Each structure stands twice: as C-alpha cells, then as structure tokens.
Amino acid sequence: MSDTALSGPKSPAARNIFAALQLDTRLLGMIGAFIVLCLVFNVFTDGRFLTPRNIFNLTIQTVSVAIMATGMVFVIVTRHIDLSVGSLLATVAAVMAVVQTDVLPAVLGLGHPGIWILAIVAGVIVGVLIGAFQGWMIGYLGIPAFIVTLGGLLVWRNVAWFITNGQTIGPLDETFTMIGGIGGTMGETASWIFGIAAVAAALWLQVASRRRKSSHGFPVKPLWAEATMAAITTIAILGFVWILNAYEIPAARLRRIFEARGETLPEGLTMGYGIPYSVLLLIIVAIVMTVVARRTRLGRYIFATGGNPDAAELSGINTRFLTVKVFAIMGGLCALAAAVASARLGFSTNDIGTLDELRVIAAAVIGGTALAGGIGTIYGAILGALIMQSLQSGMAMVGVDAPLQNIVVGVVLVIAVLVDIIYRKRTGD
Amino acid sequence: MATPLVEMKDMCISFGGVRAVDHVSVDLYPGEVVGLLGHNGAGKSTLIKILSGAYKADSGEILINGDQAHIHSPRDARHHNIETIYQTLALADNLDAASNLFLGRELTSPLGFVDDDAMEAETRKIMGRLNPNFKKFHAPVKALSGGQRQSVAIARAVYFNAKILIMDEPTAALGVHETQMVAELIQELKKQGLGIFLISHDIHDVFQLCDRIAVMKNGQLVGTAKTTDVTDDDVLGMIILGKCPAGATPGPGALADDGAGD
Known part of the structure; x- marks a missing residue:
C-alpha cells in the first residue's frame, strides 16, 4: 500500500520484509x-x-x-x-x-x-x-x-x-x-515464571489483535510475519530473564543469607539474582x-x-x-x-x-x-x-x-x- | 413561517476595544445554505466561532430550534449538533484519519479503552462514501494531500449527525475536482434537511450553492438577501462599499441612502 512506500532507498526485498513485519x-x-x-x-x-x-x-x-x-x-x-x-x-x-x-x-x-x-x-x-x-x-x-x-x-x-x-x-x-x-531481586524461579507469563501475555495480545483486525475485515500480516514477531518477542523476553538469572549471587553473600536463616549453605549450590524489583x-x-x-x-x-x-x-x-x-x-x-x-x-x-x-x-x-x-x-x-x-x-x-x-x-x-x-x-x- | 434552526440575535464581541462583531443578527432554516460574505477581517469567522463555541459572545442570544442555547465551549456546540469545518481544518497532523475523525468523541471498548479498530472501521465506511479514493488510513494526516485532509475534516463534521453545519472556506485549498465534490456534498446534505452556514470569498461558489447571503463589513451586518433577488454586482457592492441594493434587507451596517456615510 502507498503508505508504506514512503521509506527511504532500500532494496525492494528488504522493504517487503519490513513492510510485512x-x-x-x-x-x-x-x-x-x-x-x-x-x-x-x-x-x-x-x-x-x-x-x-x-x-x-x-x-x-x-x-x-x-x-x-x-x-x-x-x-x-x-x-x-x-x-x-x-x-x-x-x-x-x-x-x-x-x-x-x-x-x-x-x-x-x-x-x-x-x-x-x-x-x-x-x-x-x-x-x-x-x-x-x-x-x-x-x-x-x-x-x-x-x-x-x-x-x-x-x-x-x-x-x-x-x-x-x-x-x-x-x-x-x-x-x-x-x-x-x-x-x-526476584530470584531465579520467580523470574522464570514472570518471563513465561510475560511471553504468554505478549502472544495472547498478538493473537487478540489479529483476530480483532480480521473481524473488521482489515488486512492482516502474513502468518510467517506473525510467527517471526512471536519468536522475536519470546527470545527477547526469555533471553533477558536468562541473563539476569545468570548473574550469580557471590558465594560469600549467599553463605550469609543462609546463615541469617539459620541454615548452612549446601556445598556447590549457586543461585542467580534474577529480575531486580x-x-x-x-x-x-x-x-x-x-x-x-x-x-x-x-x-x-x-x-x-x-x-x-x-x-x-x-x-x-x-x-x-x-x-x-x-x-x-x-x-x-x-x-x-x-x-x-x-x-x-x-x-x-x-x-x-x-x-x-x-x-x-x-x-x-x-x-x-x-x-x-x-x-x-x-x-x-x-x-x-x-x-x-x-x-x-x-x-x-x-x-x-x-x-x-x-x-x-x-x-x-x-x-x-x-x-x-x-x-x-x-x-x- | 417555520421556526429557524438557528437564530443569532444581536451578537456582539470585542477584542481589546475592537468591535469584531457588532450587533449582528442572522438566521438559518432547515435545508438552507446561507452564505456569509465580507472582506478579510469583516467578522465572518468570528461570528461563526461564537456559534461553534470557540469564542464567547459579550452579548446577544442564540436560539436553536426556537430554544435559547448556551454555548460556552466547542463541547456545548457539539451537544446542539453543531459541527464546524474550520478554514485551518483543525486537524492534529500527527494523528491518523480515524483519530482525527473521532477526536474528543473516541469510541471505547467496554473497559473504557480507546477502540482504534472500531474507529478505523467506521472511518473506512464514511470515507468510502465521501472520498472512495482515500486509502491512507494509517498515515498521519500530515502525509495527506490538501483534498484528502479536507475530506477528513468534512467526514468529521458529517459523521456525527450534524443538524447545523458551519463551513469556513471549505473549498479554498481544493482543486476543481474536489471543489465539485464538496458542492455535491452540500446539495446532498441540504436534501437531508441540514442547515449550512458557508463562509466563502468566491462569489461564483456562493451563487451556485447558497439560498441566501448575509454580508458583513467592519463587524456589522450590511444586509441579507436571497441569491435569486440580487446580482453579482449587487453583492460586490455590499461587500466593498457596504451599499445595500433594493432586493436585500438592510442591516445596521448598511450605508445610508444618501451615500454620505463613513
């Protein structure tokens, strides 16, 4: 459509991909x-x-x-x-x-x-x-x-x-x-749960929007474009959670946390910080x-x-x-x-x-x-x-x-x- | 005679000592187009902005269908089914056609959120009627041509079941084809029983579209006349000299008969 044809000098193929997405x-x-x-x-x-x-x-x-x-x-x-x-x-x-x-x-x-x-x-x-x-x-x-x-x-x-x-x-x-x-911080488990919930919400929004558009008879994106977008969102959200979970609480600090609870730190246990509040x-x-x-x-x-x-x-x-x-x-x-x-x-x-x-x-x-x-x-x-x-x-x-x-x-x-x-x-x- | 749709009686408004509108009375009947004429600065737009709620009159009263109306804001005017197409179009350039069409009256979902898809669907419907070539539903109106912008502004006025339509220079920025489109639209709206105030500088347009004219000069009403009772030259005389011809009803601003006025 004409309203996407305004973008700068790009190869037609590239423009189609961006236009579709x-x-x-x-x-x-x-x-x-x-x-x-x-x-x-x-x-x-x-x-x-x-x-x-x-x-x-x-x-x-x-x-x-x-x-x-x-x-x-x-x-x-x-x-x-x-x-x-x-x-x-x-x-x-x-x-x-x-x-x-x-x-x-x-x-x-x-x-x-x-x-x-x-x-x-x-x-x-x-x-x-x-x-x-x-x-x-x-x-x-x-x-x-x-x-x-x-x-x-x-x-x-x-x-x-x-x-x-x-x-x-x-x-x-x-x-x-x-x-x-x-x-x-939320800790690893809660962070993963949050990440998965966020992915579910994002995907649901995408589906709902597509449904609403097609119920009005508007043109919708091709399915492959929707799938690509869904994949990008999923990877971005879960990747973010994974990175924050990968930052491990230093052993000394972890030991203090356990001692404060009156427990001893099990040998070889590591914990990630997860998403900060x-x-x-x-x-x-x-x-x-x-x-x-x-x-x-x-x-x-x-x-x-x-x-x-x-x-x-x-x-x-x-x-x-x-x-x-x-x-x-x-x-x-x-x-x-x-x-x-x-x-x-x-x-x-x-x-x-x-x-x-x-x-x-x-x-x-x-x-x-x-x-x-x-x-x-x-x-x-x-x-x-x-x-x-x-x-x-x-x-x-x-x-x-x-x-x-x-x-x-x-x-x-x-x-x-x-x-x-x-x-x-x-x-x- | 039937009750006028709009009666503006003895309207006055001043800006810093300048009497922009000085004891002006005009009326408008259903299914009628009244042309408002006059030089730049004669007070036409100001008069009309009182009716559309943009300005508040210092004195005078407005009757809608014979009942006194209090119009203090554009919102009040809209409640009386008065819609205005401004000379500047009054579009938010950064928003798309649907957002502009429904600006201030957005359709909302049951949860109270703005329902863009529903608004786009309605916009597609009305634009399909007014301007079938219109395709740029997702572009900001800044990216549209003059005619397309005009059709968005017109769609906004027509969509909400206006009874009284004010058009301030609706064809000034348009090409021949689009001007024709607006003329046809005015005829159609007339048939539906709308009353239309049309501000224009184009005498030809006025004679083609209007049933009556009201001429203003220096904030005062020179006179009103049926377009069938006066000629082009008569009207030009009213606009330029303030001279009221025989076929017209003189107003307070008409030049005295002996020609010694001013």
Missing part, C-alpha cells in the same frame, strides 16, 4: 545503534561489558532515569519541558526518608512491615501534588513551562535541604531498600504508560494537543486541565524514581538526582521524542535512557576521563537528534 524502522535503528555500542565497548573492555554482571548493573542503574523519562515523553509531546525533575526527586526522596525514619517509626514502631509502602505512598502523593501545582501554573496561569520548572529546579532542590536540614537521612527501612536494585517496577511503569499513551482518551488527547493545540481545543479537549494531568503524572513518576534512587543508595542525600533533569530530557530526546511536540514513544525513551547509561558506564569501564565522558555524551545527544531529523525528512514522517 510492520516493524518500526526507527526503533530498529535505535536497537541497532545500541547493539553496536555494546559490541564496541565489549571489545574495548576485553569482554567485560557484555557479562551478566554488567548487564544486571546497567539495568538497575538505568531504572530511575528511565521511569522519569516515560513521564517526560508526555511532557515534551504536549510541547512543554520539565527542568525540575531532578530537584523534585530530591524533595520527594527527603520526604520519604523522613517519613520512614522519623514519622512512621514514632507512630507504628521501628521496623513495622507497613513502613516501606506508606513511605512510598506519601512520596507519590507529594510528587503528584507538586507536579499538579506546577502544571496548574503552566496551564491556567499561562507561565511557560520552561520558567515554572526552572524555578522549580531551584525551589525543590532547596526545599529538600530544609526538610532534612541538609543532613543525609538514613539508613532507610530495610524493606524499602529492596526496590533499589541488587538488594532486592526496581526493574520490575520499571516494566510495570512502562506497560501502564504505554497503555495510557495508546489506549486511553488521556493519551490520545496528549498527542492531539501536541500535534495541534488549537485543533484539540476546538474538539472540546480541556487542554489546560490536560497540562495539569501531564505534570501530575510526571510528579508521580519522579516519586517512584526517588524511591528507587534513594533505596539504591540506602540513604537520602542532598545531591540525590542532581542533573537528572538533563539525563531524563536527553533520554526522551534520544528515544525519538520531538521537542516540537506530538511525537514520542515510551519504549523509545526507555531505550534512550539505556543508551545513555551504557555510554556512560561503558566509558567509565574503558577508563575514559570524566570530562571526556561528558563531552562524548553531549556530542552523542546532538548527533542522535540530527540523525532523527534526517530520518524524518526522508520518510516524511
């Missing part, structure tokens, strides 16, 4: 770039980059920024920007730290099992309220988002300072720190945000407003309230990111989340979110965050000097956007 060529390009990046680092680190251990670390280092990047997609798609996310993260982290070390232990008693979740709930409420407040100033008072959140960048960083009196708060609740990363949280956030973006009116209105604010308004969409909602979502996601970031450290520090706003914006933009509005994907932003983190930690592993690392990241950001502009011009997308 209906794959997003942009996504393929990003994945390709990511794989090349990983392979290059792997060569320069003598194979240390692509080990289960490093991949595990990469994923848990990416989570905090990736969670916020999904929200930044909505913000940027509606033609706004949020410079306050790093500071907001600090304020919420401070609130959660004080709530779980000071407020709740005084009420419930130290070590109460409900503390971790109450602390997170408190943090999310604060994050949503602050985000909604900023959104209200942008939507209803008409102050540009750049200014409101630039103010927020200064305000919330220092509100955090006042909440904690500038002190580092910790140690945080033990259960709470489990969502930080290495301290809390923080990564599980990111996966849930990614799914929910993707569903919101594609399958809800809210998501449809976010993209419509980004594409043409006047048209959205003339269609009866309350674009002002929409702005409040978008920034409230961003605030809530900052709170989840704050939980992950502070749990990973085990403390809430003053400089937590410093410069995260730039990482988050960069992740969304590298992931294909257009600053002009109307275009962006959740999976793109997460992949963008992963690419940024891989670059940074890869260079650190190779031993590139810190100043040079930042120079490279900055250059990559600009080049990524340039490539995207050229790509869009070619495809007319």
